[in-house]
Amino acid sequence: MQRAWVEVDLDAVVHNATSIQRRSGKPLLPMVKADAYGMGAIEVCRALEPLDPWAFGIAALAEAAELRAAGIARRILVFTPLLPSDFPEARRLSVTPTLGTADAIRSWIDSGGGAWHLGVDTGMHRAGVEWWRVGELAALAAESPPEGAFTHFHSADTNDASLEEQQMRFRLSLEQLGARPRILHAENSPAVERQTPSPWDVVRPGVFLYGVGGGRGSRLDPAPVAHLRARVVEIHEVNGGESVSYGATWRAPGKRRVATLAIGYADGYRRLFSSLGQVILRGRRAPVVGRVTMDMTMIDVTGISCEVGDVATLLGRAGDDHLDINQMCDAVDLLPYELLVGLKLRAPRVYVRGGSIAAAE
Numbered sequence: 402m403q404r405a406w407v408e409v410d411l412d413a414v415v416h417n418a419t420s421i422q423r424r425s426g427k428p429l430l431p432m433v434k435a436d437a438y439g440m441g442a443i444e445v446c447r448a449l450e451p452l453d454p455w456a457f458g459i460a461a462l463a464e465a466a467e468l469r470a471a472g473i474a475r476r477i478l479v480f481t482p483l484l485p486s487d488f489p490e491a492r493r494l495s496v497t498p499t500l501g502t503a504d505a506i507r508s509w510i511d512s513g514g515g516a517w518h519l520g521v522d523t524g525m526h527r528a529g530v531e532w533w534r535v536g537e538l539a540a541l542a543a544e545s546p547p548e549g550a551f552t553h554f555h556s557a558d559t560n561d562a563s564l565e566e567q568q569m570r571f572r573l574s575l576e577q578l579g580a581r582p583r584i585l586h587a588e589n590s591p592a593v594e595r596q597t598p599s600p601w602d603v604v605r606p607g608v609f610l611y612g613v614g615g616g617r618g619s620r621l622d623p624a625p626v627a628h629l630r631a632r633v634v635e636i637h638e639v640n641g642g643e644s645v646s647y648g649a650t651w652r653a654p655g656k657r658r659v660a661t662l663a664i665g666y667a668d669g670y671r672r673l674f675s676s677l678g679q680v681i682l683r684g685r686r687a688p689v690v691g692r693v694t695m696d697m698t699m700i701d702v703t704g705i706s707c708e709v710g711d712v713a714t715l716l717g718r719a720g721d722d723h724l725d726i727n728q729m730c731d732a733v734d735l736l737p738y739e740l741l742v743g744l745k746l747r748a749p750r751v752y753v754r755g756g757s758i759a760a761a762e
């Protein structure tokens with residue numbers, strides 16, 4: 402019997418992708434890096450194939466190798482700069498690199514060329530050519546015209562003015578290039594939530610596909626994708642004044658019934674939830690008490706008639722109740738992206754379609 406697992410609702414991923422596509426009015430370039438934010442890149446790509454995405458976005462060649470081996474034949478863009486020594490492997494995997502320096506573009510052309518996208522830095526200062534220096538690459542771009550060009554927003558989730566300024570810089574940078582690349586792209590999930598329709602050619606949603614976003618007056622609300630479950634493995638009576646877990650940070654205020662769940666931070670249930678998290682068990686909320694440990698987490702089940710073997714929900718839906726990832730993370734000052742990515746640590750993923758379990762990994 403599984404001790405702890407992540408249910409990944411692929412129908413919800415498709416639903417979220419469809420609503421992004423509608424709102425932007427443009428084809429998708431779904432970001433499936435980091436194993437699709439911990440949800441499983443192969444399964445997510447297969448689920449999204451029927452939407453005919455323009456390409457998939459990743460960060461590392463190993464991710465492309467995995468997708469190619471699984472038979473995903475669609476265009477793949479890699480968004481973290483590759484080193485020239487990786488170019489032969491990129492070509493072998495039919496991966497489109499994003500390039501942002503004269504040296505990298507020169508090496509790409511000299512080692513055989515092929516489709517590439519120009520990365521333009523409009524304020525993030527992470528990767529890509531500075532927007533005001535794009536003209537310096539015009540000759541190289543004329544020699545091997547990029548299929549596309551893109552930029553990335555640093556504060557699309559919090560700041561409209563910076564988004565506008567970055568888009569203006571992107572437009573100005575493109576004027577220095579001579580010919581307009583065929584495919585221009587810029588928007589991550591929060592940017593798509595903000596502007597409709599998209600002013601660019603494809604959109605690059607990531608986290609929204611996996612159930613994070615909406616709120617704060619957004620007209621798009623993602624369906625939850627990740628549901629984290631674990632079993633009750635022991636139940637104890639704890640006397641008033643006794644402590645629970647490492648560091649004795651929590652003490653029972655009176656006689657308490659405490660259940661031990663077979664899940665811990667090695668499964669991605671973060672230590673930040675120590676004495677702050679909540680769990681759904683038998684339709685009731687039970688608080689986490691004491692520190693989350695590597696393999697086990699304790700909850701106060703006083704007054705809840707639960708038994709060993711019961712399934713508790715630590716994230717996502719259970720019956721009519723819902724532990725929303727955005728709210729959960731806000732409460733402990735954790736980035737929802739980090740919570741999702743951590744879920745691939747040890748807990749196996751179980752895939753759900755049409756409300757039923759489709760395949761276990």
Ligand SMILES: *Cc1c(COP(=O)(O)O)cnc(C)c1O
Pocket residue numbers: 432480553588589590591605606607608609
């Ligand atoms: C990760 C990433 C995205 C997606 O961002 P979200 O905030 O998850 O939607 C888009 N573009 C690039 C270049 C990225 O690295």
